[in-house]
Amino acid sequence: MATLAFPVPAPAPEIVGSPQQLPRNVEAEAAMLGAMMIDNRLADDLLDRLEPAHFYEPLHGRIFAAIRTLRSNDMLATPVTLRPMFDADEGMKELGGPAYLAGLTGSGAGLIGARQFAQQIYDLALLRALVSVGRTLVDRAMDTSEEVNPRAQIEAAEEELFKVAADGGAENSVKSFAQATTMAVKMAERALNSGGNLSGVTTGLESINAKIGGMHHSDLMILAGRPGMGKTSLATNIAFNAASRWMRDMRDGLAPKDSVGAKVAFFSLEMSADQLATRILSEQSGISSEALRMGKISRADFARLASAAAELENLPLFIDDTGGLSISALHTRVRRLQRKHNNEIGLVVVDYLQLMTAGGKGQDNRVQEISEISRGLKTLAKDLNVPVLALSQLSRAVEQREDKRPQLSDLRESGSIEQDADMVWFVYREDYYVAAKEPKRPSEGDDTRTFDDHAKWAADMERVYGLAELIVAKQRHGATGKVTMKFDPTVTKFSDYAGY
Structure with missing residues (x-):
């Protein structure tokens, strides 16, 4: 290079104790x-x-x-x-x-x-x-x-x-419109090849896939519900379904990019890894998770359990049960998993958002901290181009209303959760609330009204028992609405409801 004919500023001071100059020109x-x-x-x-x-x-x-x-x-x-x-x-x-x-x-x-x-x-x-x-x-x-x-x-x-x-x-x-169009056409082709309805990662539930088109890359999805509604169960079901579909597609010789399944990273801040594994084994073996925990199973049940465990030992579902994880630590661990698994982690699940921290900064404002966490989750989804499913609590305002179906305003410490999310889902089970209203069981000698009240309650319970709703309250890619599902509480399993 020719010698410059003007004075060059003196170098910026080096760090004290540095044995050599910092790289510069x-x-x-x-x-x-x-x-x-x-x-x-x-x-x-x-x-x-x-x-x-x-x-x-x-x-x-x-x-x-x-x-x-x-x-x-x-x-x-x-x-x-x-x-x-x-x-x-x-x-x-x-x-x-x-x-x-x-x-x-x-x-x-x-x-x-x-x-x-x-x-x-x-x-x-x-x-x-x-x-x-x-x-x-x-x-x-x-x-x-x-x-x-x-x-x-x-x-x-x-x-x-x-x-x-x-x-x-x-x-x-920065992408040209031609590049963006090519990506959009490839997404449509993927949906077509999957048999329709599915351009993202499968939830394993056809009724949900039909409503949302699968879980799209770079999307932040919030799954919220009051305690007892089964939000962790639904998230576990979805994680298992995506991972098992990936395993099946790889066994069938599909290229990773053509699979609608995914390797899944599940961050459980509330439940331990063995508790989550028990839920999945219960679902797949058909044995009550309570019976599994308490050892109330027969030899035949144990044989079914062992068979299910053997089938699932290669399931690409990776569980991190570290408590109190910060948003920066979550980013680090997901990237580490991506490197370890050839960038094939295709779904991240976080259970649940309110148990995370914003990075040990000691913020006094909890709403502000939750907002930082939700932005961090959206950034993670965009940076790694994977769908992120984060569970969230709801405020007690739900319990004060006659209709207990959640609304967007019920998101607890919501801050920017609603704004950051590409989709917001609420899981709602009416039978949970109907069961809590059971009147006095009639006995011999009670008046007719007691019998009538209980009969009316039993009819209501029969109407709603085993049914659940997934309320899609926000969706950037399509319409909102609700999906009816079946729920089996003994094995904590959600499945499609006939005639959805």
Whole structure:
């Protein structure tokens, strides 16, 4: 490269104790800025590729930001138009004042290789960020004055590395309309090849698939319900159905991209892994989960249980039952699973949202913290391009109404949950509430009214027993409405209701 004919700022101070200089190329920064001021069309092309923080020399970062400001207002960015913005800049004064801007344009070297310089500036900024992450990791590992938690330090380092890797991703996320159209056509083709109704990951329930078209990549789905409604059971059923469909499709020789099943990561903040496994085994063997827990099974039942366990030992359903998980730790663990399983994790389930933390920041405002968690879940879905199904509690306001069917306003500590979610589902079982209203059981000698009241209740119970509703209260991709399902409480299994 030709020697530049203008003064180059002194290097920014290195970190104290550093054995060597940080990666940088101040001359490339200067040459590129000069080229941007000479040719503003070049500036428009480069402004979206970099950020001021990518420049090693702080003054160059400020000049870059000033050029961006002028161009965003459709003004020329030249040494003359930039000068008033730097009259009081101390860094500029040290180099002779605003005349430094004219010096940047004194060499045409940057015009030839400006795009290459931009890439080098970005790459060097990435290396400096890696150095910073590494030094921070070393400093934390050496500091034993606070509570030692190596695993938390590893997760924090992974999160920082992911931020470095994700930096600059905006350029790659810009797609032409032709690219977007191709993706849309492929999605429609996938739905057609699956037999219709299904363009995303299957829920395993035809009635739900028909309503929502499957669980779409990059979507955040909120499944909410009052305690006892079976939201964890439904989430477990869906996770199992997606994982078992993946296993079946792979056995049949389908390519992973053609499968409507998925490998599933299930984060259970409330139940342990063995409790979830018991539910799935109960569902598949047809043996009551209560009987399994208490050992009230026969030899024949145990044989069925062993057979179901053998069939499911290769099920691609991975359970993390760590309690009190933060949103950043969740990101880290999902990415770790993706790496381990060849980026084939196709569904993430979180049970449940209110048990997560926003990252140990000690926020006093719980609504604000829940909002941060919901945004983090949506970001996870978009960054990894997988559907995320997060369970949520509902407020007690439901119990105060005559009609106990949930509404969007019932989302507990809702904050931005409703806004962040692509779909909001409510699970509702009327038989749960009818059963709680059972009148006094009649006995010999009671009056006719007691018998009539109980008979009326029994008729109501027979009408609703074993039925459940999935209320689709919000859906970006289609209409809202409800789906009727069957629910077997002995094995906590949801299934399609005939005639849906």
